[in-house]
Amino acid sequence: xxxxxxxxxxxxxxxxxxxxxxxxxxxxxxxxxxxxxxxxxxxxxxxxxxxxxxxxxxxxxxxxxxxxxxxxxxxxxxxxxxxxxxxxxxxxxxxxxxxxxxxxxxxxxxxxxxxxxxxxxxxxxxxxxxxxxxxxxxxxxxxxxxxxxxxxxxxxxxxxxxxxxxxxxxxxxxxxxxxxxxxxxxxxxxxxxxxxxxxxxxxxxxxxxxxxxxxxxxxxxxxxxxxxxxxxxxxxxxxxxxxxxxxxxxxxxxxxxxxxxxxxxxxxxxxxxxxxxxxxxxxxxxxxxxxxxxxxxxxxxxxxxxxxxxxxxxxxxxxxxxxxxxxxxxxxxxxxxxxxxxxxxxxxxxxxxxxxxx
Numbered sequence: 237x238x239x240x241x242x243x244x245x246x247x248x249x250x251x252x253x254x255x256x257x258x259x260x261x262x263x264x265x266x267x268x269x270x271x272x273x274x275x276x277x278x279x280x281x282x283x284x285x286x287x288x289x290x291x292x293x294x295x296x297x298x299x300x301x302x303x304x305x306x307x308x309x310x311x312x313x314x315x316x317x318x319x320x321x322x323x324x325x326x327x328x329x330x331x332x333x334x335x336x337x338x339x340x341x342x343x344x345x346x347x348x349x350x351x352x353x354x355x356x357x358x359x360x361x362x363x364x365x366x367x368x369x370x371x372x373x374x375x376x377x378x379x380x381x382x383x384x385x386x387x388x389x390x391x392x393x394x395x396x397x398x399x400x401x402x403x404x405x406x407x408x409x410x411x412x413x414x415x416x417x418x419x420x421x422x423x424x425x426x427x428x429x430x431x432x433x434x435x436x437x438x439x440x441x442x443x444x445x446x447x448x449x450x451x452x453x454x455x456x457x458x459x460x461x462x463x464x465x466x467x468x469x470x471x472x473x474x475x476x477x478x479x480x481x482x483x484x485x486x487x488x489x490x491x492x493x494x495x496x497x498x499x500x501x502x503x504x505x506x507x508x509x510x511x512x513x514x515x516x517x518x519x520x521x522x523x524x525x526x527x528x529x530x531x532x533x534x535x536x537x538x539x540x541x542x543x544x545x546x547x548x549x550x551x552x553x554x555x556x557x558x559x560x561x562x563x564x565x566x567x568x569x570x571x572x573x574x575x576x577x578x579x580x581x582x583x584x585x586x587x588x589x590x591x592x593x594x
Contacts, residue, residue, distance in 0.1 A: 241282040250278040261328060298355045301544060302332040306365045307426065310460060310488055311516050312533055316362055316385065319537020327545055329357070336365050338428070347374040356380055358544040360537070364428035381547040383540040388430035392559040395547075397539045399567045401431055404529045405438025405483075407569055408511055411527070412481045413446050416578035417509060420448075421472045421479035423489050425460040432460075435485050435513060454479050458489050465489035469496035473508075480508065480578045487512035487519045490526055494574070509575040515568075524573035532565050539563050 247254045252271055259267050260275040305313055324331045359382040365371055366384040375382045384396045422439050425432040443450050456468035484490035490512030502508050504524050515530035
């Protein structure tokens with residue numbers, strides 16, 4: 237076929253109506269599985285690509301989903317977007333990426349203008365925008381379905397996707413405590429991220445449950461970046477009574493702690509145990525490899541998109557009175573070589589073993 241295939245060509249090859257082809261392409265309900273299979277096979281065989289503008293004009297949808305974020309640092313944002321892109325491709329949608337200056341005094345006007353110009357079908361929010369009440373108010377006023385990823389608090393008004401970050405931090409801290417560590421330093425993340433307080437809260441809970449005092453001198457404030465954690469690590473490790481372990485609130489900051497420790501001549505993990513959070517690709521590349529929490533970030537993006545597409549499928553039906561869905565995905569504690577028994581405990585064990593051998 238020399239010309240570009242049309243929706244009519246697809247309908248003829250699949251032996252269905254043009255309306256059925258349109259419904260399959262637009263992801264509408266009430267199309268039998270057999271017809272969906274025939275249409276998709278015809279689309280693939282002909283190499284048919286539906287025109288986005290034509291699809292938008294044909295109905296009340298733009299086939300556009302936006303990811304609104306406020307912190308482009310690290311791999312977190314790109315992993316969320318990878319998950320969103322995966323689902324958007326499956327459903328014939330396009331993903332728009334917009335950075336929001338959440339500290340701007342005219343954020344309400346900027347957000348309203350953005351949503352009006354783009355005519356979005358749905359929005360996914362990540363920290364710190366996910367907890368911005370102004371942006372949420374603008375979305376609710378525009379009646380645009382939206383999903384919040386890792387909010388500080390869940391709401392009946394908007395769906396969310398998260399892991400139990402507090403519980404994960406509890407278990408990671410308990411791992412350090414089980415190794416005999418009692419002087420544990422903690423490096424917090426950005427103050428405007430929900431994950432910052434959730435992870436710190438989990439650390440505090442585990443320490444308190446173990447009856448271990450949290451020393452304020454061992455707490456540092458980073459910003460989830462390598463550069464911000466370097467001075468934090470230097471202050472902690474310059475102390476005469478330096479900690480025997482450090483909990484960095486993400487892998488990037490943990491990498492900075494490892495670099496500073498090696499710079500100061502410490503042997504890891506004999507002299508210092510280090511843990512991070514997220515299990516980014518760098519966690520396995522560090523030396524020693526990093527003990528951390530496996531955070532299913534890409535899957536969170538996919539789950540957020542799934543919630544939006546489920547909401548789209550319900551359009552035109554009576555409004556539901558049930559609370560917004562909240563999905564909690566599983567995490568995993570990944571134990572690697574960056575943690576070992578506390579120095580004092582290791583020394584005591586060595587002394588006991590020597591005494592027994594005599």
